[in-house]
Amino acid sequence: xxxxxxxxxxxxxxxxxxxxxxxxxxxxxxxxxxxxxxxxxxxxxxxxxxxxxxxxxxxxxxxxxxxxxxxxxxxxxxxxxxxxxxxxxxxxxxxxxxxxxxxxxxxxxxxxxxxxxxxxxxxxxxxxxxxxxxxxxxxxxxxxxxxxxxxxxxxxxxxxxxxxxxxxxxxxxxxxxxxxxxxxxxxxxxxxxxxxxxxxxxxxxxxxxxxxxxxxxxxxxxxxxxxxxxxxxxxxxxxxxxxxxxxxxxxxxxxxxxxxxxxxxxxxxxxxxxxxxxxxxxxxxxxxxxxxxxxxxxxxxxxxxxxxxxxxxxxxxxxxxxxxxxxxxxxxxxxxxxxxxxxxxxxxxxxxxxxxxxxxxxxxxxxxx
Numbered sequence: 001x002x003x004x005x006x007x008x009x010x011x012x013x014x015x016x017x018x019x020x021x022x023x024x025x026x027x028x029x030x031x032x033x034x035x036x037x038x039x040x041x042x043x044x045x046x047x048x049x050x051x052x053x054x055x056x057x058x059x060x061x062x063x064x065x066x067x068x069x070x071x072x073x074x075x076x077x078x079x080x081x082x083x084x085x086x087x088x089x090x091x092x093x094x095x096x097x098x099x100x101x102x103x104x105x106x107x108x109x110x111x112x113x114x115x116x117x118x119x120x121x122x123x124x125x126x127x128x129x130x131x132x133x134x135x136x137x138x139x140x141x142x143x144x145x146x147x148x149x150x151x152x153x154x155x156x157x158x159x160x161x162x163x164x165x166x167x168x169x170x171x172x173x174x175x176x177x178x179x180x181x182x183x184x185x186x187x188x189x190x191x192x193x194x195x196x197x198x199x200x201x202x203x204x205x206x207x208x209x210x211x212x213x214x215x216x217x218x219x220x221x222x223x224x225x226x227x228x229x230x231x232x233x234x235x236x237x238x239x240x241x242x243x244x245x246x247x248x249x250x251x252x253x254x255x256x257x258x259x260x261x262x263x264x265x266x267x268x269x270x271x272x273x274x275x276x277x278x279x280x281x282x283x284x285x286x287x288x289x290x291x292x293x294x295x296x297x298x299x300x301x302x303x304x305x306x307x308x309x310x311x312x313x314x315x316x317x318x319x320x321x322x323x324x325x326x327x328x329x330x331x332x333x334x335x336x337x338x339x340x341x342x343x344x345x346x347x348x349x350x351x352x353x354x355x356x357x358x359x360x361x362x363x364x365x366x367x368x369x
Contacts, residue, residue, distance in 0.1 A: 004058040005030040006051060006082075010067025010089075010181075011038075020188075021064060024195050028062070040075035040094075041133060047076035055081050059266075063143070067091055067155075067180065074139045083333070085145040086195060089153055089180045092164045094134040097155060102126060144331065145170040148194050150178025150187070210325050214318070215275035217325045220282070224272055227279035231308055268305075271326060273318050280310040281318045283326060287333075302330040304340040323356045327367065338367040 005028050007018035018032030031054070035046045054061050063085040065073045070090030091097060102112065105120040109131075112118055118126045147170050149161050158174070165172040175182075175190050182191050210217045220228065262268045262284060273281035284305040304326065309319050330338050341364050342350055350360070358365040 002058045003028045003060045003062070004054050005062045005064060006054060007032045008035070008047060008063065008065040008069035008073050009033075010069050010091075013066060013069070017066070018064075021195075024192060025062070029058070035072070039130065039133070040072055040137070043072040044075035044077070047073055048078055051076070051078045051081045062086070064088070065090065071139075074141045075137065079140075079142045082143055085143045087145060087147045087170075088182060088191065089150060089156070090147060090161075091155060092139065093156070093160050095131070096160060098126065098131050098134070141168050146194075147172045148178075148182070148191060149174050150180060150182065151176050152178060153180045155180050210321075212273075212321055214316070215273060215280070217271065217273050217322060220270035220272045220279075224270075224274075224279055228270065228272065228282050231279055231282060231310055232306075271322060271329075273309075273322055275313070280313045281308060281322055283307045283322055285326065285329075287335075288339075300335055301337045301339055302326070302333070302335045304338065307340070319352060320356060327357075336368065340365050 003025075005018075005021060005025050007015070007021060007030065009015060009017050009032065015032030015034035018030050022030045031050075033047065033050050035043050037043045037046060051061060051063075061082045063073060063078070063082045065085065066088045068091045070087040070092060071094055073085070074092070101120065101122075101124055102109070104122065105118070105126065107118055107120075107126055112126055112128045112131065116128050120126060145168060147161065147165055149156070149158070149172060151158070151174055153161075162172060164170070173194055175187065178187055178190065182188060262270060267287035267289075269285045271283045271285060272279045284307075286303040286305050287300065288303045289300045307319070307322070309322075327338065338358075340353070340358070342353065342360075350365075353365050354360070356367070358367045
């Protein structure tokens with residue numbers, strides 16, 4: 001899977017700032033956008049074009065935006081093109097910021113409308129066209145987002161940032177005494193730790209792994225198949241997962257097709273829980289897509305095809321941690337629910353899934369996100 005990070009700088013910044021983020025996103029190509037315009041209607045188009053070009057080359061794209069770069073990004077119509085966003089000291093309510101600047105410059109709305117553009121003593125030009133644009137284009141943002149905010153930010157108030165975070169279901173982290181521009185050694189260290197530890201994803205939102213007290217939850221590599229095979233045989237000898245060359249005589253073509261479907265189909269994944277180098281739990285995930293019909297619209301959902309835990313490691317919290325990893329992954333991928341089928345006679349499993357947040361609907365269980 002090829003992944004990329006695109007960095008959108010703030011005013012006075014540059015694409016070269018993206019170099020700082022390369023060590024934080026191993027396995028990703030980190031690109032800084034050197035945009036040439038400075039209005040949301042122009043810069044938004046530049047960002048959209050750049051992200052669209054990346055979409056043709058990469059499986060997943062992460063956005064990092066600084067200050068006004070966040071506002072430009074939210075005006076770029078890229079919701080469906082990126083998987084996650086990191087906003088650093090974002091400018092999010094431009095209408096309020098313009099109103100504040102008008103107050104600082106002692107400029108009325110009537111004066112601004114009459115003159116069109118008014119320079120200020122603090123280096124910003126007030127623009128009537130700009131004000132009209134932000135009023136006519138309210139922000140719509142539906143990307144899973146993490147926000148880093150400094151408590152001493154002079155451009156955006158805490159009330160404004162927290163309201164935005166709540167409305168858009170974004171995770172908000174506040175650095176006490178942090179400023180709008182994160183620049184000191186302490187502030188940059190805080191920023192780096194925020195990116196590295198802000199989610200269960202190994203590097204900045206791309207699904208990878210989660211370290212636990214017992215081991216590691218991650219997506220399976222091809223080399224894990226033999227361990228998964230052993231565990232799956234323990235649970236049900238009728239099904240075996242493994243490399244084609246380890247199949248014994250008597251296994252059906254249907255089973256071989258199932259194995260290939262997992263590792264060749266981009267809509268299927270295996271999550272494993274590894275402890276001391278051995279797979280002790282695994283889950284097979286399937287991205288289910290359902291088209292819109294004239295009668296109803298059914299959103300895509302994530303289906304858990306199989307879920308196994310080593311008998312000697314049950315009741316140790318592995319299943320709960322696995323479900324939590326899968327839940328966050330599903331939310332990051334934009335699904336609105338997780339489903340799984342469950343045999344009614346398996347009372348213990350039913351009780352576990354209900355305690356984990358699933359609800360029983362006839363022959364399947366569902367967790368809404």
